[in-house]
Amino acid sequence: MTTLRSDAILERMMALHPKIIDLTLDRMWRCLAAVGDPHENVAPVIHVAGTNGKGSTQAMIRAGLESEGQQVHAYTSPHLAWFHERIRVAGEIISEKELASVLDEVYQRNGGGSITYFEITTVAAFLAFARKKADWTLLEVGLGGRHDATNVIARPHLTIITTVDLDHQQFLGETIPEIAFQKAGIIKRGVPVIVGPQHEAALDVIEAEAARLGAPVFASGQHWHAREERGRMVFEDETGLVDAPLPNLLGAHQIGNAGMALAALRHSGFGDAAMEGAVTKAFWPARLQRLVKGPLVELAGPAEIWLDGGHNPAAGAALAAALNDFPTRPTHMICGMLSTKDVTGYLRPMADAVKSLTAIAIPGESATLPAEETAEAAREVGIETRVAESVEAALEAILVNDPSARVLICGSLYLAGAVLRENG
Numbered sequence: 001m002t003t004l005r006s007d008a009i010l011e012r013m014m015a016l017h018p019k020i021i022d023l024t025l026d027r028m029w030r031c032l033a034a035v036g037d038p039h040e041n042v043a044p045v046i047h048v049a050g051t052n053g054k055g056s057t058q059a060m061i062r063a064g065l066e067s068e069g070q071q072v073h074a075y076t077s078p079h080l081a082w083f084h085e086r087i088r089v090a091g092e093i094i095s096e097k098e099l100a101s102v103l104d105e106v107y108q109r110n111g112g113g114s115i116t117y118f119e120i121t122t123v124a125a126f127l128a129f130a131r132k133k134a135d136w137t138l139l140e141v142g143l144g145g146r147h148d149a150t151n152v153i154a155r156p157h158l159t160i161i162t163t164v165d166l167d168h169q170q171f172l173g174e175t176i177p178e179i180a181f182q183k184a185g186i187i188k189r190g191v192p193v194i195v196g197p198q199h200e201a202a203l204d205v206i207e208a209e210a211a212r213l214g215a216p217v218f219a220s221g222q223h224w225h226a227r228e229e230r231g232r233m234v235f236e237d238e239t240g241l242v243d244a245p246l247p248n249l250l251g252a253h254q255i256g257n258a259g260m261a262l263a264a265l266r267h268s269g270f271g272d273a274a275m276e277g278a279v280t281k282a283f284w285p286a287r288l289q290r291l292v293k294g295p296l297v298e299l300a301g302p303a304e305i306w307l308d309g310g311h312n313p314a315a316g317a318a319l320a321a322a323l324n325d326f327p328t329r330p331t332h333m334i335c336g337m338l339s340t341k342d343v344t345g346y347l348r349p350m351a352d353a354v355k356s357l358t359a360i361a362i363p364g365e366s367a368t369l370p371a372e373e374t375a376e377a378a379r380e381v382g383i384e385t386r387v388a389e390s391v392e393a394a395l396e397a398i399l400v401n402d403p404s405a406r407v408l409i410c411g412s413l414y415l416a417g418a419v420l421r422e423n424g
Contacts, residue, residue, distance in 0.1 A: 006100040009107060010083060010121070017116045023147035023171060027115040031123045032152065034109040038123075038130035042137045043073060045153045046264060049145035049183045050162025052314050053196060053257040056249055057162055058138050059284040060261035066091060067277025068270060071134040075125045075150065077118070077142045080286055080309070080417035087125045090134045102127045118142050122149040144172050146185020158267060159186045159193045159215075160260055164202040165314035170340065180205035187215050194263045195219040197256040218263055226259025228252070233279060235262045242272065247279045250288040251322035286416035288322055294423035299395060304329070304406045307420070309413035311337060313345035319410065320349040330355045330402055334394040335378070335411040336362040339369045343377040346411065354408070356384040358394035362415045374411070391419060 017027075032039055046061060048054045055076055065072050074088040087094040102124040110120060122142070129137055136157075139150045145161075164180045172179045180202035187193050187209050195206055197220045210217045218224060224237040228246065233255060235242040242262060247254040258279050265274045286309040291297050296305055310319055323331055331354045337343050347357070359374035371387045378385040388394035391409060398405055409419055 006083065006096055006103060009100060009103040010117075013103070013107060013120050014117050016110070016112070016120065017114050022116055023144060025147055025149070025152065027113070028119050028123065028149050028152055030113065031106065031110050031115055031120060032126065034111070035106055035123060035127055038126040039152050040154075041130040042126060043071075043129070043134040045137045045139055045156035046158045046160065046268075047139045047141070047150065047153060047156045047186050048160045048162065049141040049148075049186045050160070050196065051165040051167050051179070051183070051312065052310070052318070053162035053253065053260075054140050056254060056257045056282070056284050056287055057160060057196070057260045058140050060247070060249070060258055060278040060282040061264050062088075062138055063280075063282040064261060064265045064270065064274040064278030065136055067281055068274045070136055072136045072138060073129040073132070073134045074138040074140075075122070075129075076140040078413055078417075080413060081420045083121075086121070087128060089128050089132050094128060098128060099124075116149075119149040141183075141186065143168060144179075144182035144185070146182045148186075151186055153188075155188055156191055158264055159188065159191055160196070160264060161186070161193060161198075161206055162196040162260060163256065163314065164198060164206075165312060166342070166345075167312040167314075176201045177205050181209070184209040187213055189213040190215060192216045192218060192267060194260055194267065196260045197221065218267065220256065220259060224259060224263045226255050226262070228255055233258060235259055235275070237263065237266065239266065242275050244276055244279050247282070249282055249284055251318055252325065253318040253321070285420065286413060288319070291423060296391070296395065296419070296423045299392065300399065300407065302404045303399060303402075305395075306406065306408045307416050308408065308410040309416040310410065311341050311346060311412050313342055313349070316346040317349040319408075320353040323350075323353040323408070326406070329404075329406045331406045331408055332398045332402065333357040333383075334360060334388075334391055334398075334407060334409045335374055336360045336371070336415040337369045337374055337411040338362070338365065338367050338414065340367060341369070341412075343369060343374055344380060347378050347383065348381045351382045354383060355402075355405075356386070356398070358386050358388050358397065360388050360391060360394055360415075362412055363390070363418050365414050368414075391422075
C-alpha cells in the first residue's frame with residue numbers, strides 16, 4: 001500500500017463537513033460509538049492543553065517515559081511534513097499500512113455523517129491506540145480544550161495546561177480569561193492538573209475551574225519551581241529538588257516546559273532517570289531547530305540555518321529572547337505567516353534581535369499572508385525588510401551580503417513543514 005492510499009482517504013475525509021473547525025463534541029461521540037468507543041480502551045492518558053509549549057512538553061514527557069522503558073502512544077497536531085507524524089503507536093510513528101487501515105475503517109463506519117477532518121482523524125488515532133498495548137497515552141489538544149476532539153477521556157491520569165496566551169481568538173475568545181476558560185475545559189473532576197507559567201488572569205480562571213471540579217492543582221511558582229542555575233536546570237517541589245541538565249530543546253522558555261514535564265513524571269511515580277531523559281532526549285522539530293543537512297544547508301555554506309514554527313506574540317517574544325542568548329552573529333529572518341495571525345504582535349519582539357527580514361508567502365497555503373503585507377508589518381516595527389518569491393531566493397539574497405549569517409526561517413508551522421519536506 002502506498003502513501004497515496006492514506007492521502008486519498010484523508011482527502012476524502014475533508015468533504016465530510018463544510019468547516020475545517022467547528023468546536024463541539026456531538027459528532028465525536030457519535031463516531032466513537034460507531035467504531036466501538038476505542039477511547040475507553042487506551043492506556044492511561046496525560047492530556048495537554050495550552051497556547052504555547054504543548055508539543056515540547058509532551059515530547060519531554062514521552063522522552064522521560066521511554067527512557068524508563070515505557071511504551072507510549074502519542075497524539076499531536078498539526079503535522080509538519082507528513083500526516084503520520086501526528087500518531088505514534090507504542091513509540092513508533094504509525095505505519096502507512098496501519099494508518100490507511102484505521103482511516104478507512106473509521107470512514108466506512110462513519111457512514112457519511114457530518115464530521116470535521118480533525119475529529120474523524122482523532123477517532124482513527126484512538127482506534128490505533130486501543131489495538132496496541134502501551135503503558136501511557138499522551139494527547140495534545142488541537143484547539144482550545146473544552147470542545148476539542150481529544151476531550152473525550154472521562155478520567156485521564158493527569159491534565160496539563162501550558163502557558164495560555166492570545167491565539168485563535170476567532171474561535172476561543174478575545175481575552176486571556178476567555179481563552180483560559182476554554183483551555184481549562186480539559187480539567188476533570190478529581191484529576192490532578194499541572195499548570196505551567198501563567199498570566200495571573202489565566203491562572204485565576206484555571207484555579208476556579210479546578211476548584212469547582214475538586215481537581216488538585218500543581219501550579220508553577222506555587223507548588224513547583226523550575227529555573228536555570230549555573231548552567232543546570234533546577235526543579236523543586238514539595239518532595240525535593242532535582243538537579244538536571246538544561247533541556248536539549250533550546251530557549252529559556254523550555255525551562256518552564258521542562259518543569260511541567262518533570263512535575264508530570266514525578267506525579268506519575270518516576271524518578272531521576274526519567275527526569276534526566278526528559279530534558280536530554282526529547283526531540284521536537286521546528287522548535288528552534290538547527291538544520292544540519294539537505295539542499296538548504298548545502299546552499300548556505302558557512303551560514304547557519306535555523307527553523308521555528310512559532311506564530312503568535314508570546315512565541316515571538318520567546319524566540320527573540322532565545323536569539324539574544326545565542327553567540328553574537330547577525331541573524332536574518334525569512335518569514336511567512338498565515339493571514340489569521342497577529343503578524344505585528346509576533347514581529348514586534350524580534351525588532352532588536354534580528355538584522356533583517358525577508359518576507360515570503362507560504363507555499364501551497366491559501367490562507368498565507370501575502371509577502372508584501374508581512375514586509376509592511378516588519379517595517380512598522382522597525383525591521384529592515386525585503387520580499388522574495390521563495391525560501392531559496394530569500395536565502396540566496398541574504399548570503400550575497402552576509403555569507404556567514406545566521407538565518408532563521410520562521411512564522412508558521414505550515415512554512416516549517418514545507419521546508420522540512422523540501423529539504424529532505
